[in-house]
Amino acid sequence: IEASDAERARLLTEDLHEADVGAILEQLDAEQRPALIQLLGDAFDFTALTELDEATRVEILEDLPAETVAEGISELDSDDAVYILEDLDSEEREEILAQMPSIERLALKRSLDYPEDSAGRRMQTEFIAVAPFWTVGQTIDLMRESDDLPESFNEVFVVDPAFRFLGRVPLDRLLRSARPVKMGEIVDEGAQIVEATDELSSVARLFQRYNLISAPVVDESRRLVGIMTIDDAVDVIEEEADADIKRLGGVGDEEVSDRVLSIARSRLPWLCINLCTAILASFVIGLFETELQKMVALAVLMPIVASQGGNAGTQTMTVAVRALATRAIGPHNALRVVGRELVVGCINGLFFACIVAGVAVWRFGIADLGVVIAAAMLVNLIAAALAGILIPLVIHRFKFDPAIASGAFVTTVTDLVGFFSFLGFAALWFGFG
Amino acid sequence: IEASDAERARLLTEDLHEADVGAILEQLDAEQRPALIQLLGDAFDFTALTELDEATRVEILEDLPAETVAEGISELDSDDAVYILEDLDSEEREEILAQMPSIERLALKRSLDYPEDSAGRRMQTEFIAVAPFWTVGQTIDLMRESDDLPESFNEVFVVDPAFRFLGRVPLDRLLRSARPVKMGEIVDEGAQIVEATDELSSVARLFQRYNLISAPVVDESRRLVGIMTIDDAVDVIEEEADADIKRLGGVGDEEVSDRVLSIARSRLPWLCINLCTAILASFVIGLFETELQKMVALAVLMPIVASQGGNAGTQTMTVAVRALATRAIGPHNALRVVGRELVVGCINGLFFACIVAGVAVWRFGIADLGVVIAAAMLVNLIAAALAGILIPLVIHRFKFDPAIASGAFVTTVTDLVGFFSFLGFAALWFGFG
Incomplete structure (x- = not known):
């Protein structure tokens, strides 16, 4: 297909949804991607690029001439255009923006001026707004005649002369009202409003909580500047959950398409922290060298206590x-949750204390060893419960993201408490040294 | 407020969104919740119940008389009604259904007949469908005059005489077309269709991939039976990510509102599996009792190798x-991803082998110990990389959920390989025994 057969390529991709075109681009080799886009020319819908990984997208955009990109982007809804442009370095972005018609350039620049991860970045600046004294009939006629409409929309906004947001009229309500009715009479004023500087994650929560499909975006003086749509909110929700999972697993913001070296590097910090924890734990063990020498069983059993605590934590x-x-x-139930975890820790601690005591006695035939390991297990599972709940709460309290740092702290606590309590109890009980 | 002052309670909740009413219910004590709902009577919108945790919702429904629930539910869109009913046990469900008008009862029963987690369960059975020969004007008039419409909608469906799905007309397109135009002329036939038996998770992916707001749901014979809307898809995406996170963390489907005993029980399986792993690892250590006795340094250092491997895995x-x-x-890039992880494992393995060798030599002053631990670290990080990628791939291949079981297997591998390689290399190198 890549034999520069533009006609055939165009025919093949013509009926495809942009998401599928994106998937095709992803399957191709790195050099073939910009080639295909140039081959398709006007027939290529740049929306397809929003479906790609960031790394792949930037690569493609760097290889395409700025004019081609500028032309392709000016046909998009503004939120998609911003999405494509925001990952580029500022030099290239300027080059592309310079090639665009000035109205669109200004709109895009305004969006790009909002901080990253704010609603202003992902809002769509194409929408329909009318005055409250317009009638339903006038509004419908406007929509029938105007060419300059968003690609698709589900509601019309009502604004005052200063373009301040007054309310929204869903299309179904518009359709069900008689033509002479004034927009001001059927407007829904209770709409959830988003400020352009709001963080995307809280906007996404708002969408989810109130089952919104779109929401008006206003600036500091409550003027309507755009709309946020649910598809952007869905992406944010997914990205957030994804980031949480990855942070808990101790990996950065990596994607499957990232290069080997950048992956290796992004995983290093977490492994380094863990190494420090492990070395710290080994120092604790080192404190009990004499005891270990006298009773090898301790060395054999000690990882069980630490590992079980790490998992519970x-x-x-x-x-x-x-x-x-x-x-x-939230503040209203934090204390109750802490109490509950403590009880769960005690229950599971007692349960596993019994089991592990049994295993130890059966394996080494020393009854006292069972007592020691049981006590250590109970202590460590309670420590694990407290660390597991208190550390995230404290980190969250200080406005950091608990998903990033909690893991390291929790396992440090359970490792240290696990080794120290087991070897310490053993030292006390058997009176070595 | 709970002093049975119905008038005041009604006034206070009147202007609130159902999500906020849900939040209020959550803050109340268990006995107060049904009391408030009965107090509010008709003013209570049962949609609020969909915003609650499953455990809380079931509790409330069990405490309310079946008639009250039946009345409240018959006013909901069918997807919300099904959502509320599906968690109840079948006896209570029957009791509530028996109190409902027969048309609605049949619709709900049909939805409930679809398997859990299928699109049929979450679809809304209220929608507007017209024949292709209807004109835009007729359709709009129907919508103006009919009372029996869904609460809100964004599109009209076109069906043939057998009610088979032909296509959809978004409201904006309807509005922009002249009244005499036939619906068949402006219909969008390329719409993404969902089958009622499709799994919710794949439906959610479809919504996300194609940025859908709603999609028609059809039965085996392609008859239109309902619509899926994006708000349900959003919930599914969030639930899925949530389940992934929790499974990776080794906890079941627990929620903050669950009771202590059920939490303790739900965490047991994972801890039991981990205990077996840990005991297995301790047997491996036990194989090298003689070596450990002769060189306590081994006991001190061995957790470092295992822990680092566990984290990398x-x-x-x-x-x-x-x-x-x-x-x-997917199949197209699995091999490449495995290769990449292997390389990452080697790079990080070499890096940490050097560091840990340095630490060992500095701590114990035995150069040979550095060689042994470096070799073990390299081996274990490579094993971790392979286990970390291959185990999920294999589990996925056999159609199980890799999020549930991978963790246990991966840490088993890294623990066993970690202890065995370190102690084994030591035994060989120092020629003990």
Whole structure:
């Protein structure tokens, strides 16, 4: 297909949805991607680029001439255009913007001026706004006659002469009203409003909470500047959950298309932190060298206590981090949740204390060893429960993201407490040294 | 407020969105919730119940008389009604259904007959469908005059005489067409269709991929039976990501509102599996009792190798599980991804081998110990990379959910390989025994 057969390529992609074109681009080799886009010319819908990984997208855009990109982008809804442009470095962005018609350039620049991850970045600046004294009939006629409409829309906005947002009229309500009715009479004033500087993650929560399909975006003086649509909110929700999962797993913002070296580098910090934890734990073990020498059984059993604590701590932490992210834990129930985790820790601690004591006695035939390991297990599972819930809460309190840092702290606590309590109890009980 | 002052309660909740009413219910004590709902009577919108945790919702419904519930539910859109009913046990469900008008009862029963987690369960059965020979004007008049319309809608469907789906007409297109135009002329036939038996998770992916706002749901004979809307898809996407996070963290489907005992129980399986892993690892250590006795340094250092491997494995696994869930890894790139992880494992393995060798030599002053631990670290990080990517791929291949089981297998591998390689290399190198 890549034999420069423009006609055939065009025919093949003509009926495809942009998401499918995006998938095709992803399957191609790096050099073939810009080639295909140039081959397709006007027939290529740049929306397809929004479906690609960031790394792949930037690569393609760097290889295409600025004019081609400028032309392609000016046909998009503004939110997609911004999405494509925002990952580029500023030099290239300027070059592309310079080639665009001035009205669109200004709109895009205004969007790009909002901070990253704010609603202003992802809003669509194409929308329909009318005055409250317009009638339903006038509004419908406007929509029938005007060419300069958004690609698709579900509501019309009502604004005052200063373009301040007054309310929204969903299309179904518009359709069901008689033509002479004034827009001001059927307007829904209770709409949820988004400020352009709001963080995308809280906007996404708003969409989810109120089951919104779109929401008006206003600037500081409540003037209507754009709309946020649910598809952007869905992407944000997914990205957020994705980021949470990856942070809990100790990996950065990596994607499957990233290069080997950047992946290796992005995983290093977490592994380095873990190494420090592990070395710290090994120092704790080192404190008990004499005891270990006298009773090898301790060396054999000690990882069990630490590992079980690490897992229990991770469980509690996972629940806590997720609950914080979805706002299911707040000041009103934090104390209750901590108490509950403590009880769960005690229950599971007692349960596993019995099991592990049995295993130890059966394996080494020393009854006292069972007592020691049981006590250590109980202590460590309680420590795990407290660390698992308190560490995320404290990190969250200080406005950091609990998903990033909690894991390292929690396993540090459970490792240290695990080794120290087991070897310490053993030292006390058997009176070595 | 709970002093049975119905008038005041009604006034206070009147202007609130159902999501906010839901939030209020959540803050109340368990006994107060049904009391408030009965107090509000007709003024209570049962949609608020869909915003609650499953456990809380079931509790409330069990405490309310069946008639009240039946009355409240018959006013909802069918997808919300099904959502509320599906968690109840079948006896209570029957009791409530028996109190409902027969048309609605049949519609709900049909939805409930579809398997859980299928599109049929979450579809809305209220929609507008017209014949292709209707004109735009007739359709608009129908919408103006009919009372029996969905609460809100964004499109009209076109069906043939057998009610088979032909296409959809978005409201904006309807509005922009002249009244005499036939619906058949402006219909969009390329719409993405959902089958009622499709799994919700794949439906949610479809919505996300094609940025859909709603999609028609058809039965086996392509008859239109309902519509899926984006708000349900958003919930599914969020639930899925949530489930992934929790499974990776080794916790079941627990929610913040669950009771202590059910939480403790739901976390047990994972901790039991981990205990087996840990005991297995301790047996491996037990094989080398003689070596440990002769050189305590081994006991002090061995957790470092195992822990570092566990973390690296978890990193790789997290990326793999997420990529499988979002379909970013498929047959076309699986081999490349495995190769890449292997290279990343080697790079990080070499890096940490050097560091840890330095630490070991500095701590114990035995150069040979550095060689042994470096070799073990390299081996274990490579094993971690392979386990982290291959185990999820294999589990996924056999149609299981990689998020549930991968963690246990991966840490088992890294623990066993970590202890065995370190102690084994030591035994060989120092020629003990």
